[in-house]
Amino acid sequence: MAREIRSEIAISRGSSANYLGWVVGAMVYVAVLAAAGALFAHSVSDRWALSLTGVLTVQVPDAERPAVPERDGASGTEVSRLAAVLEILRITSGIGHLTILDGDRTRALLAPWLGADLVGQIDPPTMIDLRLMNSAPMDLEALRERLSRRVPGTVVDDHGQWLSRVAAVTRAVERGGWLIVALVGAVAALSVVFAVLSGLSVNRDVVELLHLMGARDGYVARRFQSFVLKAAIPAIAISGILALATILAIGAISQPASGPDAIMGFGRIGGFRSTDWLIICAVPGVFALFTLITARLAALVALRRLV
Amino acid sequence: MIRRKPGQRFRDAGYRLVHMSHEPERPNTVVRFESVEMRYPSGPSVLRDVTFALEPNSFHFLTGKSGAGKSSLLRMIYLTLIPTLGRVTLFGRDTKTLTRDEIADFRRRLGIVFQDFRLVEHLSARENVALPLRIAGTREAVIRRHVPELLEWVGLADHMDALPRTLSGGQQQRVAIARAVIARPAVLLADEPTGNVDDRIAHRLLYLFEELHRAGTTVLVATHNDALCDLFAHPRLHIEAGMLHRVPPPDPAVARNGSGRVVPFARDQAEA
Numbered sequence: 001m002a003r004e005i006r007s008e009i010a011i012s013r014g015s016s017a018n019y020l021g022w023v024v025g026a027m028v029y030v031a032v033l034a035a036a037g038a039l040f041a042h043s044v045s046d047r048w049a050l051s052l053t054g055v056l057t058v059q060v061p062d063a064e065r066p067a068v069p070e071r072d073g074a075s076g077t078e079v080s081r082l083a084a085v086l087e088i089l090r091i092t093s094g095i096g097h098l099t100i101l102d103g104d105r106t107r108a109l110l111a112p113w114l115g116a117d118l119v120g121q122i123d124p125p126t127m128i129d130l131r132l133m134n135s136a137p138m139d140l141e142a143l144r145e146r147l148s149r150r151v152p153g154t155v156v157d158d159h160g161q162w163l164s165r166v167a168a169v170t171r172a173v174e175r176g177g178w179l180i181v182a183l184v185g186a187v188a189a190l191s192v193v194f195a196v197l198s199g200l201s202v203n204r205d206v207v208e209l210l211h212l213m214g215a216r217d218g219y220v221a222r223r224f225q226s227f228v229l230k231a232a233i234p235a236i237a238i239s240g241i242l243a244l245a246t247i248l249a250i251g252a253i254s255q256p257a258s259g260p261d262a263i264m265g266f267g268r269i270g271g272f273r274s275t276d277w278l279i280i281c282a283v284p285g286v287f288a289l290f291t292l293i294t295a296r297l298a299a300l301v302a303l304r305r306l307v
Numbered sequence: 308m309i310r311r312k313p314g315q316r317f318r319d320a321g322y323r324l325v326h327m328s329h330e331p332e333r334p335n336t337v338v339r340f341e342s343v344e345m346r347y348p349s350g351p352s353v354l355r356d357v358t359f360a361l362e363p364n365s366f367h368f369l370t371g372k373s374g375a376g377k378s379s380l381l382r383m384i385y386l387t388l389i390p391t392l393g394r395v396t397l398f399g400r401d402t403k404t405l406t407r408d409e410i411a412d413f414r415r416r417l418g419i420v421f422q423d424f425r426l427v428e429h430l431s432a433r434e435n436v437a438l439p440l441r442i443a444g445t446r447e448a449v450i451r452r453h454v455p456e457l458l459e460w461v462g463l464a465d466h467m468d469a470l471p472r473t474l475s476g477g478q479q480q481r482v483a484i485a486r487a488v489i490a491r492p493a494v495l496l497a498d499e500p501t502g503n504v505d506d507r508i509a510h511r512l513l514y515l516f517e518e519l520h521r522a523g524t525t526v527l528v529a530t531h532n533d534a535l536c537d538l539f540a541h542p543r544l545h546i547e548a549g550m551l552h553r554v555p556p557p558d559p560a561v562a563r564n565g566s567g568r569v570v571p572f573a574r575d576q577a578e579a
Binding site for chain 1: 385387407408411412413414415416417419425427430434438439442443486490
């Protein structure tokens, strides 16, 4: 069919139909942002987990005080707790790299946050930062036991607890985001259904006439689809573009705060995986397809009921 | 609109066969009514024991007072009504057995002209006439060629892009007739086509039907205007008190235009 042919269905004159573009457009805008939020939450939790796996922190309070002597070597020389810990770590397999933060360095790190006065009054434990080698999984419990036997009070932190909390939060954000996308999709579908129904009632005479001239339901449904296409697709395209611009704008604004490490980086090119960008850009397309299918189904069901 | 009630079958097919046996079977009959009874819910029967057949290329008037059941009978042919009892056969198929899509396909072989024209108000004459072809999926090039030809034939060459409301009643009905016949239907049904135009225009519209009949179309025109029927030498199906009677055509000497001489619409319209 040639493009310039006017449709026999004059839904655009129906009052509610005029709002279809606005409603669907707004829904797409919200959906794109919600999807971006969900994907971002997912990638943040992934990246944090990635940067913290393979890292252990051992806290040694009172590092200078003597360690509990080994039982069989009771006559041996007295060693400090830190030295005892380092000795145990040295013979533990799987440790790649090791950094010691003694009390002074920890205090130096904390000084900008707490102030020099306060920092001078505290006695932070010595921290040992361990990078594990990927090869063999480490037996954390065995390490903890060996350490606490000779150096009671040491804490081995694999960040698991903290990570699991972060994961719980990001998972909630992610699910919430997709829930919003689904809700907004349902609202968009409902508004398409109402537009089609009101279009059918406004054009009832014409629809009946088309049937008398031998039009199948599919023909009439296609007329409603093309109406929805005309009313909703430009709105969907515009909202999609606006939503993308919003994401990039958020990225531009938040850039200084997020730092070079891009742990945050929402809305920055590097803040999302490339598949995430694909999904974000696909949301408006999915909505367009969804509204068309909804329009067709609504028209087909209503035609069988009404006429 | 399509009233289909399950269980509306013959209760006594044997009786029916005996009853019908005096009428020989004609396989290519276009429309056949067999002892049709039509009754709307909670009302008396509109039609009772109606039996007739329309042969290919026949021309019948369907007469009777307003409310006699002419429209109901036409609606059973164009498939918006299913008989309460009896059987309506269209192109050899019992209309009760048609699926929704088959009904649509069968209607494409019918052309329908209504008393109130039923043109789509926001479409031009040209677009209105093109509708049946669009529905049938005809190629746009063919549509662009055929539609103006037909509008010219009904004398509306100068009004192709006019909206219906700017046309007179007679002009609108000519658009409607052009639309009814553009897809070359086997049967043309007209329900009081002259009801909304004056007598002079009515005559000219009937000449259009006459010409279509001569071109091979089966025509059934419902009208309560007996004087108009007298002008043509065609048989009548007359409905009275729910019963259908066949009235033979008037004497050709009486029927002034019995020859079916065609008086085409001039490019200008007499009624304009």
